[in-house]
Amino acid sequence: MNSIKDIKILRGRGARQNIDHRFTQRSLVTDPAEAETAPHPDTQITPIRARSIITRNRSPDVGFDLSVNPYQGCEHGCVYCFARPTHAYHDLSPGLDFETRILAKTNAVELLRKELSAPSYRCKPIAIGVNTDAYQPAERRLEITRGLLEACLEFRQPVVLITKSSLILRDLELLGDLAALGLVRTSVSVTTLDAELKRRLEPRTAGPAARLNVIAKLAGAGVPVSAMVAPVIPRINDHEIEHILQAVAERGARSASYVLLRLPWEVEPLFRDWLAAHYSDRADAVMRAVASCRGGKAYDSTFHKRMRGEGLIADMIARRFRLARRRHGLDGDSPALRTDLFRRAADRQLALL
Numbered sequence: 554m555n556s557i558k559d560i561k562i563l564r565g566r567g568a569r570q571n572i573d574h575r576f577t578q579r580s581l582v583t584d585p586a587e588a589e590t591a592p593h594p595d596t597q598i599t600p601i602r603a604r605s606i607i608t609r610n611r612s613p614d615v616g617f618d619l620s621v622n623p624y625q626g627c628e629h630g631c632v633y634c635f636a637r638p639t640h641a642y643h644d645l646s647p648g649l650d651f652e653t654r655i656l657a658k659t660n661a662v663e664l665l666r667k668e669l670s671a672p673s674y675r676c677k678p679i680a681i682g683v684n685t686d687a688y689q690p691a692e693r694r695l696e697i698t699r700g701l702l703e704a705c706l707e708f709r710q711p712v713v714l715i716t717k718s719s720l721i722l723r724d725l726e727l728l729g730d731l732a733a734l735g736l737v738r739t740s741v742s743v744t745t746l747d748a749e750l751k752r753r754l755e756p757r758t759a760g761p762a763a764r765l766n767v768i769a770k771l772a773g774a775g776v777p778v779s780a781m782v783a784p785v786i787p788r789i790n791d792h793e794i795e796h797i798l799q800a801v802a803e804r805g806a807r808s809a810s811y812v813l814l815r816l817p818w819e820v821e822p823l824f825r826d827w828l829a830a831h832y833s834d835r836a837d838a839v840m841r842a843v844a845s846c847r848g849g850k851a852y853d854s855t856f857h858k859r860m861r862g863e864g865l866i867a868d869m870i871a872r873r874f875r876l877a878r879r880r881h882g883l884d885g886d887s888p889a890l891r892t893d894l895f896r897r898a899a900d901r902q903l904a905l906l
Contacts, residue, residue: 563594563649565630566594566630566649567634567652567754567755567827568630568647568648568649568652568823569648569649569826570648572646572648574640574641574647575638576641576642576644594649594653596653596655596690596691597653598655598695599654599656599657600657601625601657601659602658602660603658603660603661605664605668606621606658607621608620608621608622612856617680617713619677619678619679619680620680620681620683620684621679621701622681622683622687623657623661623681623682623687623692623697623698623701624655624657624685624686624689624691625639625643625658625684626650626651626652626653626656627651627685627689628653628690628691628757629686629689629717629718629755629756629758630652630755631755632754632755632823632827633754633815633820633824634685634820635815636684636685637818637820638819638820639684641818643656647818647819648823655691657691657697661700662703662704665701665704665705666704666708669704669710678712678713678738678892679705679710679712680712681702681713681714682698682714686717686718687716688717688718688720689718689757692718692720693723699723702727702731705731705736706727706730706731706734706736708895709734709736709896710736711735711736711737711892711895712736712737712890714728714739714740715740715781716739716740716741716742717741717742717744717758717759717764718759718767719759719763719764719767721739721771722767722771725771725776728771729774729776732777734891735888735890735894736890736891737776737777737890738777738779738888739777739778739779740779740810741764741768741778741780741781741801741806742764742780742781742783743764743765743768743780743782743797744790745790745793745797746761746793746796746797747761747790748760748761748762750790753831765801765804768780768801769805772804772805773805777807778805778806778807779807779808779809779810780797780808780810781810781811782797782798782812782874783811783812784814785811785813785814785870785874786839787814787866787870788838791870794811794874794877795873798877798883799881806883807887807888808878808883808884808885808886809874809878809883811870813846814843816843828840842866845866845867846862846863846867848864
């Protein structure tokens with residue numbers, strides 16, 4: 554992979570440039586002098602026609618079997634995003650391309666209706682926005698996620714939403730209708746309460762105060778909401794665990810979980826560069842702490858280890874989180890979603906006869 558040293562920090566972007574990916578046939582070579590004078594990269598939204606929309610999950614340490622991702626790539630620009638490497642499948646860089654070249658599945662709602670109507674479909678909760686945020690900025694105009702939720706309400710399909718965006722409040726009435734039927738759970742990712750760290754780490758996401766407001770508004774509307782502290786990064790935000798859990802509990806979150814920093818494939822060099830650019834005074838110490846949680850490596854993808862890590866630091870984080878979660882009443886189970894209300898289009902038509 555090409556060097557990303559000495560490249561300027563781009564305001565509003567997590568990565569500082571594109572880097573080669575593992576399928577690259579030609580190497581990306583960037584002249585630092587050219588990078589300093591290059592125009593700020595704009596976001597490009599490319600409509601695509603997907604062939605299918607429901608993804609089946611076979612990972613044993615993920616709490617859902619089915620998911621829908623209306624977008625590929627994410628303008629939020631979180632430098633640590635574990636989904637960055639998926640852009641390589643489109644011959645795009647996990648660096649700046651991931652946050653500036655967004656693929657929007659404009660036929661997602663049509664496909665969801667078709668797949669839910671298939672006789673072979675068996676109703677299970679569907680997680681929306683797992684790889685990339687379903688409420689990223691493009692959603693404000695395209696409303697793909699809103700269309701998916703409207704279809705879920707029509708089919709009585711249970712759904713789980715995960716977001717860092719306050720745009721979810723646009724659909725509060727719709728979520729309230731789903732919640733009244735026991736068909737929705739939401740999770741808001743709260744990585745930090747430090748607005749400056751948020752700006753560096755997750756440049757185009759909602760700020761800490763806005764995310765806490767989202768939790769309060771969802772809870773106030775009767776929509777089950779949990780908080781996710783993700784990722785926990787040793788020596789960057791791990792000291793905030795107790796404060797974050799207190800804040801989300803006060804706003805009405807019902808439960809909380811966390812994920813330790815994950816650095817698969819191209820995410821590792823991007824994160825190392827981010828550390829060097831923003832926290833050069835502790836970059837080596839952070840990576841040593843991360844490695845201590847990953848068997849001496851930057852990342853271990855082993856199921857049941859990848860989310861939590863192992864070793865002294867990982868165990869301390871787990872214990873602190875467990876104690877704080879219990880102290881603030883966030884250790885209950887998330888409410889089960891109903892599947893018995895599911896109805897296909899054909900079922901509804903027969904009911905009218």
